[in-house]
Amino acid sequence: MLEIRRLKTSAPDFCAQLDALLDRAPETGAEVVRAVDAIIADVRARGDAALLELTNRYDRRSVGHAAELEIPRRACQAAWDGLDASLRDALEQACARIRAYAEYQKLQDFEFTDAFGNRLGQRVTALERVGIYVPGGKAAYPSSVLMNAIPARVAGVDEIIMAVPAPGGELNSAVLAAAHLAGVDRVFSIGGAQAIAALAYGTQTVPAVDKIVGPGNAYVAAAKRAVFGRVGIDAIAGPSEIVVISDGNSDPDWMAMDLFSQAEHGEDSEAILISPDAEFLDRVAQSMQARVRGLVRADIVAASIRERGALIHVRDLDEACAVANRIAPEHLELAVDDPRALLPKIRHAGAIFLGRHTPEAFGDYCAGPNHVLPTSRAARFSNPLGVYEFQKRSSLIECTPEGARPLAAIAGRIADAEGLQAHAQSARDRS
Amino acid sequence: MLEIRRLKTSAPDFCAQLDALLDRAPETGAEVVRAVDAIIADVRARGDAALLELTNRYDRRSVGHAAELEIPRRACQAAWDGLDASLRDALEQACARIRAYAEYQKLQDFEFTDAFGNRLGQRVTALERVGIYVPGGKAAYPSSVLMNAIPARVAGVDEIIMAVPAPGGELNSAVLAAAHLAGVDRVFSIGGAQAIAALAYGTQTVPAVDKIVGPGNAYVAAAKRAVFGRVGIDAIAGPSEIVVISDGNSDPDWMAMDLFSQAEHGEDSEAILISPDAEFLDRVAQSMQARVRGLVRADIVAASIRERGALIHVRDLDEACAVANRIAPEHLELAVDDPRALLPKIRHAGAIFLGRHTPEAFGDYCAGPNHVLPTSRAARFSNPLGVYEFQKRSSLIECTPEGARPLAAIAGRIADAEGLQAHAQSARDRS
Secondary structure, eight states: OOOOOEEETTSTTHHHHHHHHHOOOOOOOHHHHHHHHHHHHHHHHHTHHHHHHHHHHHTTOOOOSGGGGEEOHHHHHHHHHHSOHHHHHHHHHHHHHHHHHHHTTOOOOEEEEOTTSOEEEEEEEEOSEEEEEOOOGGGOOHHHHHHHHHHHHHHTOSEEEEEOOOGGGOOOHHHHHHHHHHTOSEEEOOOHHHHHHHHHHOOSSSOOOSEEEOOOOHHHHHHHHHHBTTBEEOOOOOOOEEEEEEOSOSOHHHHHHHHHHHHTTOTTOEEEEEESOHHHHHHHHHHHHHHGGGOTTHHHHHHHHHHHEEEEEOSSHHHHHHHHHHHOOSEEEEESSOHHHHGGGOOOOSEEEESTTOOHHHHHHTSSSOSOOOOTTGGGTOOOSOGGGGEEEEEEEEOOHHHHHHHHHHHHHHHHHHTOHHHHHHHHTTO | OOOOOEEETTSTTHHHHHHHHHOOOOOOOHHHHHHHHHHHHHHHHHTHHHHHHHHHHHTTOOOOSGGGGEEOHHHHHHHHHHSOHHHHHHHHHHHHHHHHHHHTTOOOOEEEEOTTSOEEEEEEEEOSEEEEEOOOGGGOOHHHHHHHHHHHHHHTOSEEEEEOOOGGGOOOHHHHHHHHHHTOSEEEOOOHHHHHHHHHHOOSSSOOOSEEEOOOOHHHHHHHHHHBTTBEEOOOOOOOEEEEEEOSOSOHHHHHHHHHHHHTTOTTOEEEEEESOHHHHHHHHHHHHHHGGGOTTHHHHHHHHHHHEEEEEOSSHHHHHHHHHHHOOSEEEEESSOHHHHGGGOOOOSEEEESTTOOHHHHHHTSSSOSOOOOTTGGGTOOOSOGGGGEEEEEEEEOOHHHHHHHHHHHHHHHHHHTOHHHHHHHHTTO
């Protein structure tokens, strides 16, 4: 029997109840931070020796030489060749769709001329080398490899380095196959904070990268926070989330399974359905009770729904949008007849799935947009992973001798006010 | 007498010498982190009471009520009205130019239809509320207010909150005037880690924001790192840097003052000139000895040049570009006849100043591009501050009943391989 939380916006304490449900921005324990700081310092100081020692300890391995941590490209090719043909075909189709979408995301140069004849602009270049972290063990997903590597490749990154731990020496062959498909350049079977440290600072074997992307556990997240600034990072990933808004005319069975598709990720996943139709919410709850029975991961789903699930009754769809904006979810389904009418009312969501025939699961695998999305309300301020995360901009300024004069006057005057004499003189040298 | 470091790429240990000069990514001491963590916890727990106490302690103030920490809008207006007319005019011209450039940076929506009739796209929305941190004291610059606030305004941010400390109760009137000009909505005279904590978590008086931008000291930087994830942040700002590449035909006096314009920022600023002409480097060194004498900040300049300055002799301009890329400087001047010929060889730089009539100081104030730029080699992976930092993207996916079927097959197959049964079922419900 699933425990399903029911909330309604008409309750006087609704906002407090909702906030209590949402209040779980990833907070890292002090012990994790201390352990991670020590690991990073060790890898910085001792390089390969530390990386090897930590990998053998935490991943229960007995690797003799750091060079053996690298997975040869032929192993990825062999993993690809060994995949079931139907899976190869599905991954190839997903890859093509992810790439097609990513092409639209490329940043553009611009240039223009000001009134004085000076040229101003922006030039876009790709990062040189990026690191992709892929979790090992039970959450080792080939789809994550595609979602992280393809935008980097489209951006024009020179070299993509993948880190994936091999607990007990075990590697997921579908993950290696996906690395082959996506064009990852080098793969290392390393994980945890030691992998992040190796990627950020480099060791004798692992080259230092310019940016590290990809999800991971609390140690990986803490390590990414620690190396931020030395390298770029994408985001601190939190548990997965879905919010579904339905008008009440959706198939309750579809709604139940859409909620479960997030809930099955883990016990801290969040799955929320919002509707103005209370009877519909009842029917979805009934379907959830029925459909959970057939699931292999029923225990995880039950825990997730109990801890982080909710069916929320609202006055109308406008209020549903307001509640969704407050949640700022990673994924938002608009299961209504006219989703385009609701869209302008949605301000904060990582990905928006419009209409009843667009389940969130399409976005996880093959719709095209990235499945790495802002979590824990970060959709208020951050972006899906995309090509733009692997590009950067340089500003361009080019003055003519004549065009420099008016700028020298403006810059000189403000520099005077700021007491920066050399700035003022450097500007006025050109007047 | 200035101490000026001379390096040449032909020396066998050049790379080691250069790396030693550059190796100063901001590292935060453990005591700073502990102090900042305590301050953040205090402000989260006690809100206004903690903010008031910490402000009175660290800024040597005696404010009785948190509400008094807010600077009324009429005070900013009065500061503007009280400015010298020539400074008002210069700031207005700078503002117009910064805004004109920022307009080019707005992110764009896109949408397209796939082969199955599904719609895929990206929608751009502005952040709701952002916080701008402006350092107080000697480094309180009106230009920083413009550079941080104008892109946010252009992005369409609903509310801009500025935090600027008032050490000893002193506020820089040009900073308040700039806040008026740039359209900042609310100003609080708070600073340090307590200001960052207040902006990230909100207090009874200070509203919580979605993103915090702007430079600050080690405590501010550590606090931004700590709250990253709860809110967005721009970057961890390091000391200012300039690299100048000259062919040897530049005016040595201009070169000297361009280097000084970075060096005067602080003793940890970095100023490097690269040229294939050794005699030209001698002449610049002579000019530096002469021109430093007239500077009010001669002591800071001398310390900066001694610790972080260098004149680097290279074989040719190609090698100059390679050295510049290795440095990945915040600012790069190409003081040559044909800067466009060198541009394709430059991969990493925050802002590029083309030609002899484009001193870096123009970029600090009025050229148009932002003066908040990646430092400490972050130009390898990050961007100038811009409108795009105040916008965010949501992915859009809208399937037709027919278009959903092929996606259901692909998603179902990959979900099977990942052992995510509810994902597979949710997808196949639509087939």
